[in-house]
Amino acid sequence: MNIDRRLLLAGFGGVALSGLPRVSLAATSAKVGTMEVISVSDGNLVLPGAMFFDGLPQDELDSILTPLNISRAQVEPPCNVTLLRHEDRVVLFDAGSGDGFMPSAGALIDSLDAVGVAPDDITHLVFTHGHPDHLWGVLDDFDDPVFTNAEHMMGQTEWDYWTNPNTVNTIGDVRASFAVGAARRLEAVEDRMSFFSDGDEVLPGIMAHATFGHTPGHTSFEVRSGTDALLVGGDAIGNHHIAFARPDWASGADQDPDLGAVTRARLLDKLSQEKITLLGFHLPDGGVGRVERKDSGYRFVSENM
Template identity: 35%
Template sequence: MTTVNDGFGRRPNPGEGFVRNADKAAVEAALRDAFLPTGYLEISYTVTLLETPEGIVAFDIGTGGHLGPTSGRLAGNLRAAGIDPARIAHIVFTHFHADHCSGLTDAGNAALYPNAEIHVPAPEWAYWMDDAQAARVPEAARAGFANAKRRFAPYADRVRRFEPGAEVLPGVRSLATFGHTPGHTSYVVSDGGDSLLVLGDITNRPELFVRNPGWHAIFDVDPVMAEATRRRVLDMAAAERLRIAGFHWPFPALGHVAKDGAGYRWVADAWSAAP
């Protein structure tokens, strides 16, 4: 397993509007408790990659640099890690928000991963590819539908849909984790006695949403369902002591969670630059 950073997005004034059901004072107190600034929040983007007998598997594929100057670092960091994009044989998606799928294509919308099969949860695909659904959402949300259709279009003959709960690839089992989006899916990767939970966006920054699982992020399509999913999955991860890869967790985006009062405690993995 290798985690590769794609940069970050910066959200100004996270106490205002980022958490739907907590006031500014509570959000800023949580940020201060985590020794984070209150005037902005840097939200990391990190792609998890696995070496397998079937080739390299990527979970989500980042921004492609389409979302701002502080993101789009995946290509350079893949080179630094000695990973040729042509060796990525499978890209497995948690969901289709722009920071997770825009990296499929370059500025001209040409495919960046010429040998990759694309694995998508069937409910997620059905939601984002439905023109009638796009017409029903608020106008501000429609750009996400157009972006998803655009980014997946060059891979049309390589998209493989699966039902959540299915084994997507050997040792990679999908887990229905709906709420953040209608088809949001997480993955449990198993190899012998070792397991890894690829979380997707069940939480955003752990200092806020692991510590306070009842908080609703502005990006949640169904915040009530997202909260129920978050509590269920974090309970499972804590009980089973699962190692977790969180797309928006601080790099290297790996750690564990433990029950702590009404919430959970995030424990970042110790890591070293040395092999």
Template identity: 55%
Template sequence: MRITRRNMLRGTAGLGASLAFGRVWAATEMDLGDLRITTLSDGHLQLPESFLIGDLPRDEARAILDAAGVAAGGYEPPCNVTLLRSGEDVVLFDAGAGPGFMDSTGRLPDALAALDLSPEDVTHVVFTHGHPDHLWGAIDDFDEPLFANARHLMGRVERDYWIDPETTETIGAERQSFAAGAARRIELLRDMLETFEEGDEVLPGVLARASFGHTPGHMSFEIGGGRALIAGDAIGNAHLAFARPDWPMPADQDPELAARTRLALLQELAERGVPLIGFHLPDGGVGRVEKGDKGYSFVPEV
């Protein structure tokens, strides 16, 4: 297995310009022989500190965040969309946030272009869950599927939760827009969206694993017979979630269940030494889990 991090320039040129200019995109790549995984940035979220700490013990939480270099007052986690290429398959795990969520997100099409890929080249979009930064990017500005040639796949439990009319009434005021947005986009995908169950091999070499708690039907994915794990938001950050995985995190819809899921995943990943790919983890989201005296730590691979 070889893991690298490289920069890619998406260049443009004006009339008469002698030099190209553009944005540099960082990509972390993992070569698994017959499979190649690349994490691409969809940008980053802009969140208040309360999104991290909530009702947690503030002094202890703040000490962990200070040690991790997270400044007080706000939080800007990265959004890492995973691209898997295997034979003719070009697979995205999650679709990013698209144009309608935050100004700091929605960069996935440019990141794909830096790899000389277009949305039309994508053959599959596999969702970990239905939150805005994972689902909303599947629909473009014109309410059309962005990845027009792709099969779209979501866990049945997760799909059913978001299309249930009662979800908007029960999810809580702070997440009502999430529910309405998810239901709308799932409806726009219509017959393009397929469902799967926990334990299904959704694609060759891609095994769905239930990791419920962050959302009711959140899924993670074992890649290549367990050679890597795409965890989505089951492990949602590289500081509090590792140092105190037993804490009920305010970002999770079912904090108690999510804590049990997170603790089990961290223990397994530390024991097996399997690379972890996390949507909101730093350095492209690729690293390993190490067990410490009191908790765990995230060690980036590059």
């Protein structure tokens, strides 16, 4: 696979709610046959470390986090949105968080502008899942659709979950706002939405791959041309530290932690054995890299290293 390492800055095109400037970043592009895949930044999240680290074996956890200079108190994962250009298609995987989730996120439109893409240019908007940092950017500040010319596409299982009125009562207090926000946004774009299932060819060269656990219908996407392949992983592999070193550990970031661990271990084995490039939503340096075995686990090797 041909990886083009590049750093495109849109400068200080947006201002976060905190008053700090946002830097929009398109870090790395890859060629899969004649398809161009580009990682574009939606900024980053700021999350309590407890979401990831509570309940884990503390001594072993330290041995994983310390060499990577990861704080136990707070993590700031990047948000890497995948853009694919091929022939007359301009495909965006996930819509980012928009301005309504976190001040540190919401830079997607500026980042797309940095690579010469306007929201109206997007022909297909394909969702990995319905969490705020992946879905809430689908509407603007006036609750109008942002990607006006795009066919919106989501896995049927994921759609059914977030549009079920009972989800808000079963998802737990911490995520209740996720359910309310998802239902409102999905209702607004329902007439633009089409659905797929595991194993479907969503678009030519793009296959849906069920990676349930992070959410009930989370989907990753295998982009393939002959022997060239790249996995748009979404949040199925949600970080570059414990998810790789100990994929069997349950993660509080997953709605079904046990299923998430099973899915993660299966994906890492597939990616390492078949040498498939990974583009992870919350992985460092643009999120494009390869998975290698390390000791009893794995490691993420960024293409920007």
